[in-house]
Amino acid sequence: MPRSELRTKTRKQKLSPEELSDTFLSHVYALPDGRKLDLCIQCGTCSGSCPTAYAMDYSPREIFAALRAGMLDRVLFSNTAWMCTSCYICTVRCPQQIKITDIMYELKRLGIKYGYTSPSTRSAAMARIFINITNRLGRNNESELMMRFYMAGRWGDAIKNAWRGAKMFFKGRLPMPISGREVAGLSEMRKIREVLERLEEQKAAEEVKH
Ligand code: SF4
Ligand code: SF4
Numbered sequence: 001m002p003r004s005e006l007r008t009k010t011r012k013q014k015l016s017p018e019e020l021s022d023t024f025l026s027h028v029y030a031l032p033d034g035r036k037l038d039l040c041i042q043c044g045t046c047s048g049s050c051p052t053a054y055a056m057d058y059s060p061r062e063i064f065a066a067l068r069a070g071m072l073d074r075v076l077f078s079n080t081a082w083m084c085t086s087c088y089i090c091t092v093r094c095p096q097q098i099k100i101t102d103i104m105y106e107l108k109r110l111g112i113k114y115g116y117t118s119p120s121t122r123s124a125a126m127a128r129i130f131i132n133i134t135n136r137l138g139r140n141n142e143s144e145l146m147m148r149f150y151m152a153g154r155w156g157d158a159i160k161n162a163w164r165g166a167k168m169f170f171k172g173r174l175p176m177p178i179s180g181r182e183v184a185g186l187s188e189m190r191k192i193r194e195v196l197e198r199l200e201e202q203k204a205a206e207e208v209k210h
Contacts, residue, residue, distance in 0.1 A: 015114055017073040023114075023204075024072055027106050030203035031099060039096040040064040046090035046100050056080045057118070060090050060100055063107070076116035081107035082123035122153060135190075138183030143174045 015023065028034045040061075047059035057078035058066060066075045075081075084104040091101045108127065111117045117124035129148045133141055146165060150158035168174045183189070 017070060020076070020110070020114070020116070021067065021070055021072045024106065024110050025067075026204040027110070027200070028103055030200065030206075031102050031106070033097065033099055034102075036096055036098045037064070037067075037103065040098060041096060043095060045093050045095060046098075049089045049093050050084075051087060051089070052083045052085055056083045057120075060104075063103070064098075073116065076107065076111045077118055079118040079121045079123075080104075081111065082118060082121045122149070125149065125152060137181065138186040138189055141175055141177070143169065143177040147177055 025037075028037055042061060042065060044059075044061045047053050047061040050056075050060055053059045058075055058080045060080075063075050063080060066072060081104045084101070086101055086104070088101050091099055094100060108124070112124055112128060112131075126145070126149050129145055129152075130140060133144055143165065146161070150161055165174065169177075
């Protein structure tokens, strides 16, 4: 996507590219060993080891280069984080012990939270639906997930996959599509999540002050 287009899109959103970088950094710094992010020597070991780097718009190494250049918006509008399979090879091999996989998760979280996602992948849409269902029920419902995912996209895909879903459903491999069944202790789980989110925000706010 051309840089000019990115800037226009960013202006429509809530955060400027600079604010986006600051928010991202504060959250990464709040992670255990998060400050090691600053130690990247651009050796490229992560990109060379990554099994899905070939499919990424920007390789893991380029994420750190983009951060330094204040171009995090460019990374968020790319498919990079969504192509990460969380295999941890990059994290194990990084000579500076940077938690690259955790950083990929942070990119996904930030993209979903502020609406910066790649137009070339629908993984963020699936993640949003998954979060919505698990927040509501305390667990996933695969039938509902796939139905909502396909219905929010192209109808052709929905029709093409409907028969497959129906076959799995009648063989007992998928649950009832819209199930209201919640896990036991859901309200406690929600409270724990709220406390953790509050603590994370507090830690990130403290990192901004340092
Ligand atoms: S392996 Fe580590 S130090 Fe090397 S480019 Fe990747 S993140 Fe930077
Ligand atoms: S964790 Fe993600 S970025 Fe790291 S090597 Fe695996 S797929 Fe690539």
